[in-house]
Each structure stands twice: as C-alpha cells, then as structure tokens.
Amino acid sequence: MPKYFGTDGIRGIPFDFPLEPEFIKKIGYSIAKKLKKSRKSVFIARDTRESGEKITDLLAQGIVKHSIDVIDLGVITTPSFSYILSKNNVSFGIMVSASHNPPEFNGIKVLNHKGEKISEETEEEIEKIIDTTKNLDYGKANIKKLDLMGLYIDYVHSLFNGILKDKKIVVDCSNGASYKIAPEIFKKTGARFYLIGDKPNGKNINVGCGALETNKMREMVKEKNAFCGISYDGDSDRCIISDENGNIIDGDDVISFLSVCYKKNNLLNNNTVVLTHMSNYGVFEFLKTNGIKVLSVDVGDRNVSHTMDRNKAVIGGEPSGHIIIKKYLPTGDGIITSLEFLSCVIKSGIKVSDVKKIWRRFPSNLRSYRVSSKPDIKALKGFDKKIKEIEKEINGRIFIRYSGTEPVIRILIEADKDLDYLNKLSEEIFSFYLNLTQKSLSNKGSLKKYI
Known part of the structure; x- marks a missing residue:
C-alpha cells in the first residue's frame, strides 16, 4: 500500500505535509525520474484553487532537474487533461487538484502519457524514490504556457453536436475547472442553459455548489422549469444529475x-x-x-x-x-x-x-465520521464478527471503509428498514469502532458528522 498516495493521488492542506514546499519539489523530481521517457516534455494542469499555481511551480522545480520541459496548460478539467495527454507526445502529466474536496485542500494526480491514472505499483516505486532522494538544490523553473483546451472541446463537440437542441439545462460548474470548458461545450449541444458555480475566486471551489452540494442547482431546475440539471465537481471527473422535479439522479x-x-x-x-x-x-x-x-x-x-x-x-x-x-x-x-x-x-x-x-433502490444510509488515524479495520478484535451479526439481524448489507482522500471513515448500511433506524445504527457502529480503536491505539475520533 502506498503511504503518500491515496485512492486518487496525494492530497492534503497546502502547505502542510505532504504538501510542504520542499516535499512537493521532491515529489516532482521523483515522478519525473520514474516516468521520464525519450520524450523531453511534460504537461501540468490544475483546477481553480488559489494554491494551484504555487504547487505547479514547486513541482516544476523538481521536474526540470531531469532536463525536461514543463508546459503549463492552465485551468482545465482532469478528463480534458487526460484526452490532451493521449494526443500529444509527452512523458506524463500532473493534475493539481483535490477534486470534490473543500477549497482548503489540494492534491497531485499523476497520469501516464496515454492519459491513464498510474498504477499502485508505480506509485509505490515513486515513493521509494522520494524516500531515498536526499535534499537537492532546486532552482527556478522556466515554465512554458500553452492553451490546448480546444482539442477537448472539439472532441466532445464531434460526439454530441446538437443533441440538446432547445432543451433547458441548468449547469453547475462548482466554481471549478469546468467553468470555461462546460459553457463552450453546452453552446455546441444546442441547449438553452443556465450557469451557476461559474465564478471561481480561488476560495469557493465546491462551496455551496458542485456534485456534493446540489441544492442550488436543483432549485434552479424547478424555478426555470428545466429539462434537467447537472452538477460537476471541482475537476469535473464526476457529475450528479437532477431530474425535472429537482430529484437526484446519482x-x-x-x-x-x-x-x-x-x-x-x-x-x-x-x-x-x-x-x-x-x-x-x-x-x-x-x-x-x-x-x-x-x-x-x-x-x-x-x-x-x-x-x-x-x-x-x-x-x-x-x-x-x-x-x-x-x-x-x-x-x-x-x-x-x-x-x-x-x-x-x-x-x-x-x-x-x-x-x-427502472430499478428498486434499497433503503441506504451512508455516514462519514472524522478520525485521527486509520488502524486496520480487519485487525480490530471482534469488529468483523459484530458487523456480520448486525447484517444477519437486519437482513441487509454493511460496508465500512476509510476514505482514501480525507481523514474520515465511511459507514454504509443498506436494509429494508426505516432511515432513522439506520442512522442510529450507524452511530452505534461508529461508537463500537471508537471503543475498539481507543483500546488499541488511543484513537481520539469523534462522533461529529464530517460530510
């Protein structure tokens, strides 16, 4: 298991570890050492967080130690970045984004020259380079800027030209990376669209808008009598849709x-x-x-x-x-x-x-709780047995995991039971988890609902 990389890159609060300035330079150096090819350039892009430009510069200082040109594509979405990488002859790409996380977070996502997320094995090899690299002298990086957004817009246009002709659509850009791209694309679909979350200021990405906060989008759908609404997250790699009545389509x-x-x-x-x-x-x-x-x-x-x-x-x-x-x-x-x-x-x-x-959804309760550490759940004595007993009792399913990008544990319960009952059961399971972790690790998590 990687120790710096989570389920989707390296994330944290700039400029605390692992996103401390000197460590970011080392990350850039190590990624380049592992992924550099005969191609002598790399692409970096970012979402709208105010820390993005500085992180880009710090990464570049590490990358150029390998005599590689760094080309900054500016603010674009992760998927458009993936497409652009696949159409250009570069060694790899780095997307500076914390996706759906709040604006105080940021992250580093690494894609190969085909636009694919790198494997866990590759992440572990990069981490070995990080841990064995001594402090280096880093100088100023000469970063070139290039706008390739049109490549992706033209590609999507070729797939969906005119499909939404005269349809009223509410589009929520989450004050994130899609704030320029999405309007250009929806113009080409023929839709009559209304924008929200299209005024980023570096501090408002995913705040009161976006795929995790859809209320504003759903209310506007009803207000405008729209065909539907769409909320994207900070780097637009996911979407949540609203039907014409303001109900969520997940x-x-x-x-x-x-x-x-x-x-x-x-x-x-x-x-x-x-x-x-x-x-x-x-x-x-x-x-x-x-x-x-x-x-x-x-x-x-x-x-x-x-x-x-x-x-x-x-x-x-x-x-x-x-x-x-x-x-x-x-x-x-x-x-x-x-x-x-x-x-x-x-x-x-x-x-x-x-x-x-078209399908029947089982009653479901998903809660996330903040934790101060993440001990192995399988190693907690009696926890797995307790969960299986509860599953049998409710004739349902319980799935528990740590977030790979945030300091939280998620508890999902599905059973044909009242939602209030499932909510109470979730808190009881978390209390049981806390008791076990406090005994073994003196864990100081709290019952505070995190998101």
Whole structure:
C-alpha cells in the first residue's frame, strides 16, 4: 500500500505535509525520474484553487532537474487533461487538484502519457524514490504556457453536436475547472442553459455548489422549469444529475440506465458492468435480472478502470457520479457522462425522472465520521464478527471503509428498514469502532458528522 498516495493521488492542506514546499519539489523530481521517457516534455494542469499555481511551480522545480520541459496548460478539467495527454507526445502529466474536496485542500494526480491514472505499483516505486532522494538544490523553473483546451472541446463537440437542441439545462460548474470548458461545450449541444458555480475566486471551489452540494442547482431546475440539471465537481471527473422535479439522479441511476441501453443496442462489451462495493444492492439485483454480469471492486476509479480493462467492459463507476465510459476516455468524465446519459434519455423518448423507475433502490444510509488515524479495520478484535451479526439481524448489507482522500471513515448500511433506524445504527457502529480503536491505539475520533 502506498503511504503518500491515496485512492486518487496525494492530497492534503497546502502547505502542510505532504504538501510542504520542499516535499512537493521532491515529489516532482521523483515522478519525473520514474516516468521520464525519450520524450523531453511534460504537461501540468490544475483546477481553480488559489494554491494551484504555487504547487505547479514547486513541482516544476523538481521536474526540470531531469532536463525536461514543463508546459503549463492552465485551468482545465482532469478528463480534458487526460484526452490532451493521449494526443500529444509527452512523458506524463500532473493534475493539481483535490477534486470534490473543500477549497482548503489540494492534491497531485499523476497520469501516464496515454492519459491513464498510474498504477499502485508505480506509485509505490515513486515513493521509494522520494524516500531515498536526499535534499537537492532546486532552482527556478522556466515554465512554458500553452492553451490546448480546444482539442477537448472539439472532441466532445464531434460526439454530441446538437443533441440538446432547445432543451433547458441548468449547469453547475462548482466554481471549478469546468467553468470555461462546460459553457463552450453546452453552446455546441444546442441547449438553452443556465450557469451557476461559474465564478471561481480561488476560495469557493465546491462551496455551496458542485456534485456534493446540489441544492442550488436543483432549485434552479424547478424555478426555470428545466429539462434537467447537472452538477460537476471541482475537476469535473464526476457529475450528479437532477431530474425535472429537482430529484437526484446519482451514479447508480446513470449506470443502470446506460447499461440496459447499451445492451439493447449491442454496445455492452462482454455483457459486463463494473461497480464498487458502495453501489446500492438494488443495482446489482437489477443488472443481474437483465442478464448483465456485474463485477464489484474496492472504491476508487483506478480500481474500476483496471477491472474494466481486464474484462473488456465499456462502462463502470461509482454512485458518487464518477463513471468511466471506455469508448470515449480511459478516465471518468463528468461532462461526457452527463451528455451520454441525456442523449440516451432523449433517444428513448422518456423524461429524466423515468430513469429512477427502472430499478428498486434499497433503503441506504451512508455516514462519514472524522478520525485521527486509520488502524486496520480487519485487525480490530471482534469488529468483523459484530458487523456480520448486525447484517444477519437486519437482513441487509454493511460496508465500512476509510476514505482514501480525507481523514474520515465511511459507514454504509443498506436494509429494508426505516432511515432513522439506520442512522442510529450507524452511530452505534461508529461508537463500537471508537471503543475498539481507543483500546488499541488511543484513537481520539469523534462522533461529529464530517460530510
């Protein structure tokens, strides 16, 4: 297991460890040492966080020690960055972003020259270089700037030109990386769209808007009598959709609908869909009933992507709205996912709200609690046995994991029970977890709900 990299890059609060200035330089140096090829240039891009430019400069100071040119693509989305990397002859790319996290966070995501997330094994090799590299003298980096946003806009335009003609759509850019790209793309779809979250100031990314805070978008959908609404997260690798009534369409809904549409049109490669353990149990049952093979993996788009590659699957993703459609890109793309979904809805002649009627969702309670450390859950004596006893008692499913990007533990409970009951049960499970960790590690977590 990597010790600096989480499920999606290295994250933290600038400029505290692991995002201390000198350590960032060492990260840049180590990434370049591992991934440098005969190609003598690399791309760096970022979202709208105020710390992004400084982190870019610090990374560049480490990279140029290998006589590699650093080219800054500015503020663009992670998926567009992935596409641009795949079309240019560079060694690798670094996306400076903390995705859906609050503005006080930032992160470092590493992609290979094909635009793919690097493997866990590669991350571990980079970490070995970090740990064995002594302090170096870093000088000022000469960073070139280049605007390649149009490459991605033209690509998406070629896929979805005119599909939303005269449809009223609310588009929430989360004050993030999509604030320039999304409007240009939606112009080309023919939609009549209303923008929110399109005025970033470096401190407001994901604040009161975006894929985790959809209330403003959903209210505007009802106010404008719109066909639907879409909220992207900070780097636009995920989306959450609202139907015409202001009700949420999440990743499970999108995957369920697209999967049966693909199968009907002979587009579901290998008749296989990849989900994570966080998907609602009802999705698994629905897809199996429709004769679709379902593979379940640990949380993280990289796990989904690699499993899709091994099984030649065309679609996979998470309930968070992080969905990968391999025929378009090797990584999740909120913009492409939302347009593909709406294209299929329109071709099917239905309303967006009809999508929620095709499968039965099991009552679900997902809570996240802040913790001060992350001891191995499997090593907590009696914890696994207790969870299995509760699952049997409620005739349901419980899934517990640490976040790979935040200091929280997530508890997901699914059972045909009242939501108040599930909420209370979640807190009881967390209290039991705390008692065990305090005995073994003097853990000082609290019952405070984090997100």
